Amino acid sequence: MPLSGLRALVAAARAGSLTRAAEELGVTPGAIGHQIRQLEERLGAKLVRRDGNGIVLTRAAEAALPDIDRGFDALASGMRRLRFERQAETFTISADPSFASLWLAPRLAMVRPALGRLEVRIVASVALDAMAEEGVDLAISYRKGAASDIAALDLFTERVIPACAPALVEGHVGPDRAEMLDRMPLLHIDPTMGDDVYPTWRGWFTAAARQRKDIDQGPRFGLTIVAAQAAIAGMGALLASELVLRRHLDAGHLVEIAREIPALTIKRRIVWPEHGPKARRAAAVAAALLAAADTGIDGALPA
Structure with a gap:
């Protein structure tokens, strides 16, 4: 599963906008949109939809978001543990x-x-x-x-x-x-x-x-x-x-x-x-x- 697409999805959900998500991750709005589309193709499911000048999550993406957030937290915790073990x-x-x-x-x-x-x-x-x-x-x-x-x-x-x-x-x-x-x-x-x-x-x-x-x-x-x-x-x-x-x-x-x-x-x-x-x-x-x-x-x- 491409982590970049998941990270783009989480950032877009948090910001409510591809532009603001791009600013947060230091990439272009086009790159954010491309990563989310790749994730949608991989899953075979729609994850976001336009809402005026912003975006909102589909019901499926909204239901999965807490688990994705916890997954990133666990990944960060694992990286910290690896860094600590290396320091030890x-x-x-x-x-x-x-x-x-x-x-x-x-x-x-x-x-x-x-x-x-x-x-x-x-x-x-x-x-x-x-x-x-x-x-x-x-x-x-x-x-x-x-x-x-x-x-x-x-x-x-x-x-x-x-x-x-x-x-x-x-x-x-x-x-x-x-x-x-x-x-x-x-x-x-x-x-x-x-x-x-x-x-x-x-x-x-x-x-x-x-x-x-x-x-x-x-x-x-x-x-x-x-x-x-x-x-x-x-x-x-x-x-x-x-x-x-x-x-x-x-x-x-x-x-x-x-x-x-x-x-x-x-x-x-x-x-x-x-x-x-x-x-x-x-x-x-x-x-x-x-x-x-x-x-x-x-x-x-x-x-």
């Missing part, structure tokens, strides 16, 4: 894509023993107050989390430094001077998922006791790894975690500038629901992550 077999870690690809993924083998029989699943950052709703068992974030039942450990401290393409400082006698950034175009990283604690250019200029009128102007990027590529292309100076920039610095694609100003720092933290269904496993994974951090990290300081 996995351990989900949330981290921003830059950190997940450059630091977390290469160290998963060190964390694997702490997972037991669970399979690891890595997802993009989620808000800490939505961890349970999103099925996240542990998050690596710049935030501690405000909820009282959130456990948190400091993973390490990251240096946040200004860097740019070598071509932008060629011929300058003082690339380590703060004046380097008085006129250079600035690239910005937009905070995501509540990480508004991430250092900004405004914070850097304040720490440097310098002023700049256009401090908030310039391209903005949601991902540090994308912003780094823009900096490599010579679009401007980027203020970002040395952990993410290290490989580009080592390769000579970027250079650290304005070194006379002490680097800003920010703590990367491990957080997990203290009373969640996998809290004990999360504590073991957190300990494994701390051990991985102790092996040495370019661009990071001890927690």
Whole structure:
């Protein structure tokens, strides 16, 4: 039995109109009508009839509608159960894509023993107050989390430094001077998922006791790894975690500038629901992550 036709019938019955049913399902009114006609042909029975500008169900369709509704409810319940069973077999870690690809993924083998029989699943950052709703068992974030039942450990401290393409400082006698950034175009990283604690250019200029009128102007990027590529292309100076920039610095694609100003720092933290269904496993994974951090990290300081 085609589920699309049944779904179209239920939506049309609820809306009383093919147009409104189409809006609800995100398709065209023609598609709704076609799906219902296919269902009628399959069943050999008329299900709807025109009533002015709308439609009404036939007596047969009206009698069957409660059972169809219950069927969709049962299907949704079954899908939720399958999703829950899948979550029960996995351990989900949330981290921003830059950190997940450059630091977390290469160290998963060190964390694997702490997972037991669970399979690891890595997802993009989620808000800490939505961890349970999103099925996240542990998050690596710049935030501690405000909820009282959130456990948190400091993973390490990251240096946040200004860097740019070598071509932008060629011929300058003082690339380590703060004046380097008085006129250079600035690239910005937009905070995501509540990480508004991430250092900004405004914070850097304040720490440097310098002023700049256009401090908030310039391209903005949601991902540090994308912003780094823009900096490599010579679009401007980027203020970002040395952990993410290290490989580009080592390769000579970027250079650290304005070194006379002490680097800003920010703590990367491990957080997990203290009373969640996998809290004990999360504590073991957190300990494994701390051990991985102790092996040495370019661009990071001890927690």
